[in-house]
Amino acid sequence: MxxxxxxxxxxxxxxxxxxxxxYLDKDIINVIKKKLQKEKDPRVKDALSIILNNAELARKERRPxxxxxxxxxxxxxxxxxxxxxxxxxxxxxxxxxxxxxxxxxxxxxxxxxxxxxxxxxxxxxxxxxxxxxxxxxxxxxxxxxGAGSENCSQTKMLLPTDGEREIEKFVLESIKLASSNPCPPIIVGLGIGGTLEKAVYLSKKALLAPLNKINPDKKIRALEENIIKKINKLKIGPNGFGGGTTVLALRIEKFPCHIASLPVAINISCHVHRHKEVIL
Amino acid sequence: MDTSKITTPINEKVIKNLNPGDKVEITGTFYIARDQAHKKLIELIKKGKKLPFPLEGQIIYYCGPTPARKGEIIGSAGPTTSKRMDPFTEILLEHGLKGTIGKGTRSKEVTNAIKKHKAVYFVTYGGAGAYLRQFITKNELVAYPELGPEAIRKITVKDFPAYVGIV
Structure with missing residues (x-):
């Protein structure tokens, strides 16, 4: 032992x-850099540039x-x-x-x-x-x-006869309601299945995965990509300035559940998505 | 991008020239106050007592900075979610407050109150506390030190960047 x-x-x-x-993770910085090149609106570009500028200052000065x-x-x-x-x-x-x-x-x-x-x-x-x-x-x-994004998180017990469309609908409604409050561009963790607390736990754990990690389950990956596209069509954008950059990544974690249940939990993280790991 | 310069305190004449989406740079003073401080301010108003700072023409910045390190003025100091202060905003506007700065949306009631009182709501960069601290040149405690990061502070700012949200 x-x-x-x-x-x-x-x-x-x-x-x-x-x-x-x-230290903001490089994978987030890289995704934001890519999005910055695609955006045209000067206010959206300004907001994304400041996010990068801010992360660089924090890294250099070792400050929050x-x-x-x-x-x-x-x-x-x-x-x-x-x-x-x-x-x-x-x-x-x-x-x-x-x-x-x-x-x-x-x-x-x-x-x-x-x-x-x-x-x-x-x-x-x-x-x-x-x-x-x-x-x-x-x-x-x-x-x-951060509490700004945590406060925008949601959970709902859907019907077992509901499917991907209802899950998608619930996610989109929640993101619309969150609007610019959770500091977009956001990262979304979805916990689907299990019980109430299991779904919530999975939604949090989903946020720990590296941003560029691809879901090995093809069907789930397609659902993730579909929801990402639809969220970015909401045109919330950084600071609520619009454009196509509302969500940077969305992860689904699933677990078996009761014949009568379909728990869904949405945990939102702001663009200052902070987690560090070590294996001892 | 066109940027207009604003100096505090602000009045209706200055606010009249602002449009949603305008970029501004603000010089002067802000009062930092958030959740618990707002609750206390409203209690004072309801009891008819004097507030720890004058509201007339002033701007409240919704912020809870990180502690200043030795030799520094302030720690990271970006905006917090404004809508948590929605229940307290109209009464402050009625008592002369002219501006608020934060991030995110405001309720319909607060939006209407801002327009009714010819005030303004600015949004600044959410999650950019390390960047925004650079525009703060002075930081003084005003009230409620027991609230720690939620104490009321008076900060002096130079060319503090923001966008007009509601006017």
Whole structure:
């Protein structure tokens, strides 16, 4: 059995939490550069240029890309042959978030309770999702999730007799309603199937995939591409300025479900799509 | 792109010349306030108490900046979603507020109130806090330090870029 110390987990979480907030992934930058070349409207071009300019400044100066440095969401894929030593795992993760928030001058954006709403001043507690998987590795993914886009997310229990058209309709209605509020161009995660909470979890996990990853399921890929096309026809665009760049990527994650159910969850991420991973 | 320069405080004469979609560069002062600060301001108004800053001709920037690092004026400071402040906006306009800056859409009620009070809503670049901080030259705490990133601040800006959203 392999041993991983909680101190190492703390250090990695602190680093990933800061890096996610400072360094926008190259795949997003590259997609935005391509979209910038295609757009004609000067306001749309201006908005996309500023996104690139901003990401470059943040990278160079090691500072938050966006002032909403997000709520920390930490995904732990724990190999069943790994033993974690050195104290409580949840504490280790939260220590990492606390350290990273201080070192990186990140904004404290988490309150202690939905009613009292007192700022915890260090972004703890993180939302932590754990999965036990095969092997002797530990994969840590840290996502910094802004509230502007999170607030535009939706879930709905469709009928089992509904199909792709109804799913598509629900997604388009939700994106229309979100309009320019989630900071387009957006990335969309769709969780389809399972139960209410499983669909929501899958919609979040769908956001972790690299932007250029192609869905191996041809039928699902066709559905993804079809919805992307239709969203971009809504002409919301960066800052709500119109044009054809509303969504940069859309991912579907699916799971078997009850004969009577068709849960669908939509999780939206802004263009400052931040997550970093490490495998220990 | 044509850009017009605006200096705060603003009045109806300045606003009359603005059209939706115009690019502007604003110089002067903004008051930073968001959710909890708005709730407190409205409570003060309802109780007939004095506000921590004058509203007349002023602009509120919906923002919650990251902490300033040592030797710096402010951290990243882009706009937050404006519509969360919709329930509080009309009463502030009634008390003299002339402008708001944020990102995203406003409700029908707020859109009508902005027009009725001859005010203006500007949108600036969502998710561009590292870029927008460059236009901020001064940053002072005004009220509610206990709110942390949600405290009311007075910032001085030079050529702060925005677009006219609703006028």
């Amino acid at each position: 392999r041993t991983i110390n909680t101190e190492q987990i703390t250090n990695e979480v602190s680093r990933l939490w800061q890096d996610a907030n400072f 890309i966006c002032q909403d440095t997000g709520i920390p969401i930490v995904f732990l894929e724990i190999g069943q042959d790994v033993m974690i030593k050195g104290g409580d795992l949840t504490d280790a993760v939260n220590r990492g978030i606390r350290q990273g928030t201080g070192k990186g001058s990140l904004r404290p954006s988490v309150v202690n309770c939905p009613f009292d709403r007192k700022n915890t001043n260090d972004n703890t507690p993180a939302v932590i999702h754990t999965e036990i998987v095969k092997g002797d590795k530990l994969k840590i993914s840290v996502m910094a999730k």
